Amino acid sequence: AQTVTQSQPEMSVQEAETVTLSCTYDTSESDYYLFWYKQPPSRQMILVIRQEAYKQQNATENRFSVNFQKAAKSFSLKISDSQLGDAAMYFCAYKEQTSGSRLTFGEGTQLTVNP
Amino acid sequence: DAGVIQSPRHEVTEMGQEVTLRCKPISGHDYLFWYRQTMMRGLELLIYFNNNVPIDDSGMPEDRFSAKMPNASFSTLKIQPSEPRDSAVYFCASSLQGSETQYFGPGTRLLVL
Numbered sequence: 180a181q182t183v184t185q186s187q188p189e190m191s192v193q194e195a196e197t198v199t200l201s202c203t204y205d206t207s208e209s210d211y212y213l214f215w216y217k218q219p220p221s222r223q224m225i226l227v228i229r230q231e232a233y234k235q236q237n238a239t240e241n242r243f244s245v246n247f248q249k250a251a252k253s254f255s256l257k258i259s260d261s262q263l264g265d266a267a268m269y270f271c272a273y274k275e276q277t278s279g280s281r282l283t284f285g286e287g288t289q290l291t292v293n294p
Numbered sequence: 295d296a297g298v299i300q301s302p303r304h305e306v307t308e309m310g311q312e313v314t315l316r317c318k319p320i321s322g323h324d325y326l327f328w329y330r331q332t333m334m335r336g337l338e339l340l341i342y343f344n345n346n347v348p349i350d351d352s353g354m355p356e357d358r359f360s361a362k363m364p365n366a367s368f369s370t371l372k373i374q375p376s377e378p379r380d381s382a383v384y385f386c387a388s389s390l391q392g393s394e395t396q397y398f399g400p401g402t403r404l405l406v407l
Contacts, residue, residue, distance in 0.1 A: 212394050222383055224398035270337065278391045279325045279349060281339040 181206045183273050185285035192261045193293050199246075200256045200288045202271030208232075210276040213247065213254045218287070219267040227269070230254065232276075258290075266292045296320070298399035300386050306405045312374040315402045318367055319388030327387040327396060328361055328371050337385075343369065344391075376406045 182205045192198035204213070215227040230238045230247050237245050242262075246255045258265055271285040299318040307313055319326045327342040341351040346363045354361070358377070363369040373380055383403050387396040 214395070216398075222401050222403065224385060224387075224401075226395060226397065229395055274394060274396075276394075278394065279342060279344050279389070281327070281342065281350070281353075282329075282337075282396060284337040286336055 181208075181273050181275070181283050183271055183283050183285040185269075185271055185288050187288045188286070189289045189291070191291040191293060192258070194261055194263060196261055197257060197259045198261055198290065200258075200269050200271075200290065202254045202256070202285055204252050204254065204271070204273045204283075206252070206273065208275060212274040212276070213245075214272040214274065214282070215243070215245070215254075215256045216270045216272060216284075217265075217267045218270065224270075228256065261292050263292050263294060266290055298386055298388050298397055300384075300399035300402050302402060303400060304403050304405075306407065307376055308407050309377055310375045311406075312372065313376045313380075313404060313406075315371040315384050315386075315404070317369045317371070317386030317399060319369070319386070320390075320397055321367070323388035323390050323397075324366075325389045325391065325396075326363060326369050327389075328369070329385040329387065329398075331383040331385065331401070332381075340371070340384075373404075376404075378406045380404060381406050 211232045213230045217225045242259045268287045272282040301316045328340040340353045343363045361371045383401045385401045386399045389396045
């Protein structure tokens with residue numbers, strides 16, 4: 180079974196600085212999807228970024244980018260120019276290539292942004 | 295476009311009562327997922343549907359839980375009878391085949407006393 184591990188329960192960053200959240204996963208598959216979701220205090224699960232395993236290029240979305248290391252099964256999220264609104268719980272998630280398959284989530288990293 | 299809609303947003307009930315959670319997926323999406331989030335177990339899939347048909351219900355905890363999708367725009371998750379250990383946030387998500395990205399509703403926070 181696939182597993183996702185986020186080894187940092189909590190992280191903090193100064194406003195305008197850069198922070199990197201770590202995620203590792205275990206799978207025997209060669210094709211799959213990886214996601215980062217953000218969960219603010221409202222509890223809404225908001226998609227931040229996604230990466231297809233077959234793509235070598237790292238995904239970017241504005242201030243958010245990933246460092247995808249397929250051989251190492253690592254998928255970290257970098258947040259640049261951190262803003263107060265970035266404070267939230269961040270979940271890394273894995274999904275098989277098969278349509279409709281479940282998301283397997285990590286334990287989450289609570290990010291605090293200090294003004 | 296409206297996202298995934300869930301109701302109610304909050305539900306407080308007493309042990310033994312029936313609870314019904316509702317979900318309207320994004321229009322045109324053909325997959326619908328029900329997840330549960332607890333402190334102890336994190337986020338876990340309960341059941342998912344494809345074109346209104348239940349595909350995988352292996353995550354449904356026990357017979358007290360049931361889910362239906364009578365049409366493409368509506369699904370329910372029912373707990374009968376409810377127990378305090380069912381207290382959690384229940385999320386509905388939907389996706390479009392070929393896209394693989396699941397979009398989540400705002401969740402229903404359930405408290406069973």
